[in-house]
Amino acid sequence: MGLYLYAMEYPTKLVEDAVTEIAKLPGIGRKTALRLALHLLRRPEQESVELARALETLRLKTTYCKTCHHISEAEQCHVCSNPRRDRSLLCVVENSRDVMAIESTGQYQGLYHVLGGVISPLDGVGPDDLNMATLLARLQPEAEVREVILALGATVEGDTTGFYIQKKAQGSGQKVSTIARGIPVGGELEYADELTLARSIAQRVAY
């Protein structure tokens, strides 16, 4: 990191504008943005046009599932609208990336509910700031759901959110479970943190 005596001299306003816009992306500084802009200039026109179209279409055409709030192109996402999914299982996650991660395992056949965050009093995030009302509506005794699986982060906020949902679900007759915490498959015991290791022993399962 040197001392910057002079601002970078961009050859044109177009380059400067592109660098400014690209550098708004997280984790991308102006030097990287310039590298990307100059890369686009060296490539065929079509590549920049397709990138621009994909970014604009993504933002303008993407909507959120009315039922589970997952990223969708229609009123119902591809999970909720799939008749082969098990409607008695409901997995509660923080965001769409978690849905994608679980879907990528190919092992879960139930439905999802995307909260859009976790309860965090320090950040001023309460249940009303999340997709909580629609979740509770799906947990009514007359609903199809028989088990709620909490797949939230192992943080104070994740635990608080899980505790809140579990309290609200009480008396609805639905089982509430949470994903197993333990040593990752293929992980070494000696590199695991103490909390994870302790929990993996406390919550051991029959061999």
Add this chain to the structure above:
Amino acid sequence: MGLYLYAMEYPTKLVEDAVTEIAKLPGIGRKTALRLALHLLRRPEQESVELARALETLRLKTTYCKTCHHISEAEQCHVCSNPRRDRSLLCVVENSRDVMAIESTGQYQGLYHVLGGVISPLDGVGPDDLNMATLLARLQPEAEVREVILALGATVEGDTTGFYIQKKAQGSGQKVSTIARGIPVGGELEYADELTLARSIAQRVAY
């Protein structure tokens, strides 16, 4: 690095398309591309639209200076068309990033010539693959140029290119100099700090 048993399940084709296009950029893999796409979805529509417009306009409206081949919006770049620049000095560089780096020092008042690469027999790059003919035309005895400053990388290819230009310029009455090696040998121009770069131009030595 784990074993990937299943492909990532994208929630929509729009997300997948955006990830595919973003991941074509150098140094950006599909995981980073997904992170960027999801970031855009969380931000106001306007941000994606402005990014898309900036990228498309950059590529479609950018042209190259007819005189020096630097990135430009018009037939002549902002350096060549500036009447206050010293037309007796001509700095030969590999690419537009080098021009930007030297311009950022604020110390050089002459003109440039962007070769678009260096002579590299191993890569099959000869003088005819570069903007060499237009450079030699600017080095005719009747031209305004009195001194040619070679600001090429300190590599075998850079030295070969410099030697080629010096041979061609012989007898034209122009002085040929090369930037001082205050820049670490093996270092790239664009990564040098402005002070070192400025000094290397001021203390150029006869070739």
